[in-house]
Amino acid sequence: MNLNGPSPLIWVIDDDDIHNYVVGHLLNMTNVQCKSEVFTDAIVATEKIKKLPVTDLPDIILLDINMPVMNAWDFLDIIKTIAPDPLPSTRTYVLSSSIYEKDIDKAREYPAVYGYLTKPVSLTTINDVIGGTLSPTFVHDS
Amino acid sequence: MGDGLQVKETKTEERLQTYFELLSRGYRFYLFKLNMKTPHNLMYISPSCYQMLGYRQKEFYADPKLRTKIIISDGINNLNPTYKYIPADVEYVEAQFQRKDGKIIWVELHRKAFYDANGSPDFILGIVIDSSVRKAAELKARETEARYEKLIEMSPDGVAIEKKGVIQFVNRSMVELLGAKSPEEIIGRSVCDFVHPHYQKDMREKIESIMKGETQLLSHIDSRAVQLSGKIVDVDASARRFIDNKNEEAALIFVRNTTDKKISEQKIRDSEVLFRSTIENSVDMIMHCDKDGNFKYVSHSCVRELSYSAEELAKINGFDIIYPDDRQSSKEIFCDLLKKPAQSIFLTFRIVNKAGEVLWIEGTFLNLLHVSAVNAIVVNIRNITERRQSEQEKRDLYERIKQHANKLEQLTYVTSHNLRAPLANLLSLTEIMRHAKEENMMEQVVDKMEISVRRLDNTLRDVIHIMSLQQREEKDWQQMSWEDIYNEATQRLENQIQQSGVVIRTAFKDAPTINFNRTYLINIIQNLVENAIKYRSPNRPATILLKTETIKKYTRLTVVDNGIGIDLKNYGTKLFGLYQRLHPEIAGKGIGLYLVKSQVESQGGYMEVESEPDVGTAFYVYLTNN
Numbered sequence: 001m002n003l004n005g006p007s008p009l010i011w012v013i014d015d016d017d018i019h020n021y022v023v024g025h026l027l028n029m030t031n032v033q034c035k036s037e038v039f040t041d042a043i044v045a046t047e048k049i050k051k052l053p054v055t056d057l058p059d060i061i062l063l064d065i066n067m068p069v070m071n072a073w074d075f076l077d078i079i080k081t082i083a084p085d086p087l088p089s090t091r092t093y094v095l096s097s098s099i100y101e102k103d104i105d106k107a108r109e110y111p112a113v114y115g116y117l118t119k120p121v122s123l124t125t126i127n128d129v130i131g132g133t134l135s136p137t138f139v140h141d142s
Numbered sequence: 143m144g145d146g147l148q149v150k151e152t153k154t155e156e157r158l159q160t161y162f163e164l165l166s167r168g169y170r171f172y173l174f175k176l177n178m179k180t181p182h183n184l185m186y187i188s189p190s191c192y193q194m195l196g197y198r199q200k201e202f203y204a205d206p207k208l209r210t211k212i213i214i215s216d217g218i219n220n221l222n223p224t225y226k227y228i229p230a231d232v233e234y235v236e237a238q239f240q241r242k243d244g245k246i247i248w249v250e251l252h253r254k255a256f257y258d259a260n261g262s263p264d265f266i267l268g269i270v271i272d273s274s275v276r277k278a279a280e281l282k283a284r285e286t287e288a289r290y291e292k293l294i295e296m297s298p299d300g301v302a303i304e305k306k307g308v309i310q311f312v313n314r315s316m317v318e319l320l321g322a323k324s325p326e327e328i329i330g331r332s333v334c335d336f337v338h339p340h341y342q343k344d345m346r347e348k349i350e351s352i353m354k355g356e357t358q359l360l361s362h363i364d365s366r367a368v369q370l371s372g373k374i375v376d377v378d379a380s381a382r383r384f385i386d387n388k389n390e391e392a393a394l395i396f397v398r399n400t401t402d403k404k405i406s407e408q409k410i411r412d413s414e415v416l417f418r419s420t421i422e423n424s425v426d427m428i429m430h431c432d433k434d435g436n437f438k439y440v441s442h443s444c445v446r447e448l449s450y451s452a453e454e455l456a457k458i459n460g461f462d463i464i465y466p467d468d469r470q471s472s473k474e475i476f477c478d479l480l481k482k483p484a485q486s487i488f489l490t491f492r493i494v495n496k497a498g499e500v501l502w503i504e505g506t507f508l509n510l511l512h513v514s515a516v517n518a519i520v521v522n523i524r525n526i527t528e529r530r531q532s533e534q535e536k537r538d539l540y541e542r543i544k545q546h547a548n549k550l551e552q553l554t555y556v557t558s559h560n561l562r563a564p565l566a567n568l569l570s571l572t573e574i575m576r577h578a579k580e581e582n583m584m585e586q587v588v589d590k591m592e593i594s595v596r597r598l599d600n601t602l603r604d605v606i607h608i609m610s611l612q613q614r615e616e617k618d619w620q621q622m623s624w625e626d627i628y629n630e631a632t633q634r635l636e637n638q639i640q641q642s643g644v645v646i647r648t649a650f651k652d653a654p655t656i657n658f659n660r661t662y663l664i665n666i667i668q669n670l671v672e673n674a675i676k677y678r679s680p681n682r683p684a685t686i687l688l689k690t691e692t693i694k695k696y697t698r699l700t701v702v703d704n705g706i707g708i709d710l711k712n713y714g715t716k717l718f719g720l721y722q723r724l725h726p727e728i729a730g731k732g733i734g735l736y737l738v739k740s741q742v743e744s745q746g747g748y749m750e751v752e753s754e755p756d757v758g759t760a761f762y763v764y765l766t767n768n
Binding site: 026 | 554555558559560562563564565566567569570571573574590593594713
């Protein structure tokens with residue numbers, strides 16, 4: 001786990017404004033203080049990844065599945081085309097309200113996805129994600 | 143008395159003698175006179191003895207023993223003329239004499255004794271006639287008779303001779319036929335004793351007519367005989383009138399036991415009935431046709447299926463009723479079959495029945511031309527039109543079910559997100575609320591909770607609405623004018639139309655009315671127009687055109703705008719997707735087009751779209767007519 005200085009950078013890619021409020025609230029309460037950036041449009045996130053130097057890339061990405069125009073899978077597919085390993089030191093988690101098995105299976109297919117978090121996400125889980133102490137299981141219910 | 147009389151007697155005798163000699167010259171007989179007073183004395187023999195026996199007169203006169211010598215065999219009487227017994231009248235004897243050349247001939251000997259004035263035997267006058275011809279004929283007749291008797295005895299048919307109503311003779315086969323052990327059990331009885339009561343009257347009449355001479359010959363009469371035991375046998379009887387060897391009228395009766403034949407005939411009839419009824423009642427069509435395809439026989443189901451009468455079918459050539467497109471290939475396969483005796487082929491093809499309907503047919507053609515009892519191509523086919531239709535219906539049904547299943551899956555997926563998302567948020571918000579310290583934070587949280595709950599509620603409503611779409615039926619359809627519907631739909635969009643300044647043109651002339659579900663149609667127009675307004679271009683004044691036209695069995699509504707367009711290449715599949723929004727900056731739930739498409743498709747129509755980014759978009763809605 002690569003920390004960007006004392007404050008890890010977390011990107012939240014989700015169009016659900018209410019949920020982004022909730023996550024924002026949680027991130028204020030974490031053990032380790034962190035910086036966060038919210039994208040309601042995944043396309044904007046891909047643009048940024050293309051342009052940013054590696055050092056400025058996020059440590060953690062929390063990726064929602066169901067977003068208009070570009071969803072999680074589209075995002076992950078596009079990322080692969082940017083470079084062979086576009087996010088070398090980033091942990092990407094799918095964070096979704098869906099408990100539909102097909103979504104979970106699909107997430108497994110992407111090696112870039114470290115784990116699957118189901119909403120509502122708890123503070124404990126967020127702390128574990130940031131601290132890198134999340135258990136090795138793929139799916140994490142809160 | 144005196145010499146005069148004797149002279150007269152001698153003269154008479156001389157004259158008679160001469161007469162005889164003259165007479166006998168041409169005929170095979172001779173006359174002789176034997177002296178009874180001196181027994182061996184041949185007084186006279188006529189010269190014709192030479193023609194008959196080959197011996198001359200003088201040989202007889204010279205040798206008294208010659209007369210005895212020539213006797214080979216005589217009849218009952220002894221021809222030796224030492225007569226103890228003198229025949230009073232003309233005596234007739236048959237004998238065999240040997241001629242001089244050794245040949246033996248049959249003779250008839252007639253003789254009479256004459257007496258003198260005192261009553262004592264004077265002389266015998268006799269005549270010997272060559273009866274060889276007659277005898278030969280007699281022997282031949284007897285031989286023939288013997289042969290016939292043998293034939294009759296050996297005949298496998300029963301033979302009986304009946305005279306005056308009584309059986310005189312039966313052969314062995316007749317004895318067997320009547321179940322007797324010997325002819326004696328039958329001879330002497332009446333013919334009618336052995337005729338079945340039902341047939342007796344008929345038989346009696348027939349025999350009478352024969353005996354009266356009205357008919358000479360009866361042949362092959364079906365009748366029934368009764369054996370001695372009482373058992374009944376079927377018979378075939380013939381009879382004829384004839385004259386027997388006693389010169390009396392008789393009837394010659396021939397009888398054949400046909401019981402077995404009758405039983406097998408009945409079996410054949412039964413099996414024919416069984417077979418025929420099987421074929422006639424078969425649901426399949428069965429026909430026999432000749433090598434050219436003309437019908438020789440058609441079962442009843444053919445009449446039913448093809449609507450032609452049996453008479454019409456008898457004149458039809460099978461190929462004429464085959465559907466034209468299938469004719470050539472059927473003919474080729476048929477001709478190929480003609481070359482293969484005992485082979486069969488399975489064909490699927492179409493027939494046009496009398497009503498002009500096209501029927502799908504499948505079945506077998508079996509070549510039995512080489513079997514003399516059949517001499518036809520045996521066709522066994524069935525009407526599979528319904529089956530094909532129902533197969534097609536099944537396929538259609540399967541498609542529809544698949545589509546439904548897909549839709550349900552889509553719905554499941556979508557609600558899994560769109561229902562759970564606000565719920566998950568609510569859970570988190572309640573958690574946050576517990577820790578909320580400040581007043582206005584509390585208020586913030588409560589606001590967000592409200593939003594989440596409303597989102598939840600809306601999603602549920604959408605889902606319910608989408609689910610209810612499947613159940614709409616045609617009875618909710620009504621005839622409407624596009625103009626009216628358009629006006630009602632755009633009434634609800636008045637504000638947006640005004641604010642946007644969009645110009646809307648309509649062209650409903652080509653198809654002014656439609657028979658459709660009113661609610662749906664209003665929703666469709668409202669949605670498409672609203673989209674056109676929402677996605678207008680900021681670079682130019684917005685215009686929208688609505689047009690209707692009839693294309694084949696559809697009415698097509700076109701909604702064209704000059705807005706920002708859609709990148710169909712990348713996002714075409716998402717256009718009609720549920721909760722798919724391509725321009726998140728523009729407000730919308732993302733179910734508008736999904737609903738429109740569902741509504742259109744649920745009523746048997748479909749949609750198409752053309753678009754170019756920054757040029758405009760055209761939506762085509764195909765609605766089924768009537």
